[in-house]
Amino acid sequence: MVYILLGTGFEEIEALTPCDLLRRAGLEVALVGVNGMEIVGSHKITVRADLPLDAVQMESTDMLILPGGLKGVQSILDSGAALALIQQAWEAGKYVCAICAAPTILAKLGIVGEAPAVCYPGMEREMGSARIQDANVVCSGRLITARAAGVSVDFALSLITALKGPKEAKRIAKQVVYIGGNKLAE
Numbered sequence: 154m155v156y157i158l159l160g161t162g163f164e165e166i167e168a169l170t171p172c173d174l175l176r177r178a179g180l181e182v183a184l185v186g187v188n189g190m191e192i193v194g195s196h197k198i199t200v201r202a203d204l205p206l207d208a209v210q211m212e213s214t215d216m217l218i219l220p221g222g223l224k225g226v227q228s229i230l231d232s233g234a235a236l237a238l239i240q241q242a243w244e245a246g247k248y249v250c251a252i253c254a255a256p257t258i259l260a261k262l263g264i265v266g267e268a269p270a271v272c273y274p275g276m277e278r279e280m281g282s283a284r285i286q287d288a289n290v291v292c293s294g295r296l297i298t299a300r301a302a303g304v305s306v307d308f309a310l311s312l313i314t315a316l317k318g319p320k321e322a323k324r325i326a327k328q329v330v331y332i333g334g335n336k337l338a339e
Contacts, residue, residue, distance in 0.1 A: 155180055155216045156209050158235060159202055160187040162224020165194040167252045170305035171218055171312055178313045178325050185209055187228055187235050195222040206234050215316060217242040221253025221273060221301070229258055236262065248315055252299040252308050256280065259296070270298040306331055
């Protein structure tokens with residue numbers, strides 16, 4: 154199961170694009186409400202979560218995804234339960250993935266450490282000792298980070314690659330007629 158955490162003010166494209174493409178790849182994905190079941194995104198799009206934060210089951214978790222959006226990131230940082238879940242997922246050996254401003258959450262929790270990573274341009278100082286890369290998406294073992302909203306498809310395809318392999322990611326890219334971005338491995 155893939156869980157996408159939605160805090161009030163989340164960046165819609167960074168949550169819904171991965172959700173859509175991961176589901177197209179046949180993966181179970183749940184949108185998780187950090188601040189209730191109806192979450193308003195940064196562009197005033199209201200999304201109904203599939204389940205509340207306290208319903209996430211770690212034993213069934215394969216991947217946890219954190220979309221950005223400054224207010225969405227702050228919503229997660231303000232939730233002790235969300236931070237505990239992220240830490241628990243990492244310690245349990247799950248994929249922990251973040252895009253845009255959200256990698257800063259992982260840096261604050263000590264998850265990024267000195268690993269290669271990327272975040273929204275201008276937020277590098279909030280990434281601690283991470284080795285910031287000049288890339289759209291950085292995959293470093295179970296840690297996957299992405300630059301910003303404009304690379305949401307690249308991010309989603311990288312998540313599919315991690316869970317189902319490059320062949321499935323290429324199939325989904327072809328299905329949605331995706332042209333450009335990071336080249337996917339054969």
